[in-house]
Amino acid sequence: MTTIDEKLIEWQKENFNDVYHTMKEALKDVKEERxxxxxxxxxxxxxxxxxxxxxxxxxxxxxxxxxxxxxxxxxxxxxxxxxxxxx
CATH class of the missing domain: 1.10.10.10 (Winged helix-like DNA-binding domain superfamily/Winged helix DNA-binding domain)
Structure with missing residues (x-):
């Protein structure tokens, strides 16, 4: 059985990964625009x-x-x- 803390940690990891990939793509786009x-x-x-x-x-x-x-x-x-x- 998972606890609320474990679920929260899992959710934070997923959020971090989503934000990381979004930022990585945004930086790639900016470099290409120069x-x-x-x-x-x-x-x-x-x-x-x-x-x-x-x-x-x-x-x-x-x-x-x-x-x-x-x-x-x-x-x-x-x-x-x-x-x-x-x-």
Whole structure:
């Protein structure tokens, strides 16, 4: 026979798991909504390797290079550049 305390603990665990998964999905959505991202995330977004992304830059793909040396990409800018090659 389960006690009220056991039921309460079970209910709290279920609630925590629900909230945890909701927050995890919300954070994932926020990350995907950002336009300016680091190299690795941009490559992942377009389903290519970092080397392919670097190759695109040599072909004219826009990149943002900060004074610190950090390289960023606008997903919208890359998408616009890619669409130039659409036939």
């Amino acid at each position: 336009d300016v991202v680091k190299q690795k995330y941009c490559a992942n977004y377009f389903g290519v390797s970092v080397n392919t992304l670097k190759s695109w830059v040599h072909m004219g793909c826009p990149e943002i290079r900060l004074e610190s040396g950090m390289v960023l990409y606008s997903k919208q800018g890359v998408r616009k550049w890619l669409l130039q090659y659409q036939k």
